[in-house]
Amino acid sequence: MGKITIIAAVADNNALGKDNDLLWHLPDDFKRFKQLTTGHKIIMGRKTFESFPKPLPNRHHIIITRDKGYHVEHPNCTIVHSLSDALALVENEDLSFVIGGGEIYSLAMPYCDILEVTRVHGDYEADAFFPEIDPSNWKLVREEYHGKDEKHAVDFTYRTFIKKEN
Template sequence: MNIIALIAAAADNNALGKDNDLLWHLPDDFKRFKSLTSGHTIVMGRKTYESFPKPLPNRKHVIITRDKNYTVDYDVCVVVHSLEEALELVKDEDLSFIIGGGEIYKLAMEHANKIELTRVHGIFEDADTFFPEIPESQWELASEQYHPADEKHKYAFTYRTYLKI
């Protein structure tokens, strides 16, 4: 089975980021992201890709951009010009991840069959990018695990896994 999973960290008001950066620093969430996505293809928009200093190790990167002249000088990166093109590239993979940003999540929601969401407990009014609402009629919460705030994590958060009904 081909699993297309959205993976994101979003605040209680669905805020994802501002100025192409995250609004929080959650080391345990980074570790979970790395553990879940390593060895798989990650699909993202150009701005999300450009927020990384370099490609993430042990992952194939599919970058979606409208810019027909956009190129990337890394073997692990493929540039495509639509979500449909990206989905065609991963159709034979057991598991691939959509990692953002906001517009890509919105477009991919109907194609995904799993969501790995880290719900960051806070409201971030100044965000400029948001995760789409998860329609409860189409998704069921399969598991959740709470992580309290601590010395390394300014905000409490909950890992939530949703499966398409």
């Protein structure tokens, strides 16, 4: 089994989004997301998928939905009806990513090896939240601060966690 990484941009209060949209615009975080996920399978919930204008290029989308009639006409999209079905599709991959939303992150946390979290410094009103990162299960191994600038209205920190061996 390869490594499974959760990747997310998360506010200080664990806010992820509201009304199926992001709460901030961070071009450098988008670039990092693209750089890390390109060429890999990405697992997401239906609402996360539907928040994209079109499927993301150079990535195979595995979309989890309870709706048995849900269908997407695109060669880089596969529909499944459970997280276990999604994980079965990536078991032979070296690396794959879970990209949201809140419910999928909560379900996937026990199965993931790495967390790539962009911590957005601020508290936001939201309807989707990231699960708490339990320090007894996760070790922070890298941190890189990015201050506000002309393209970023808020400062943020890239944080990489690896699952502790229990």
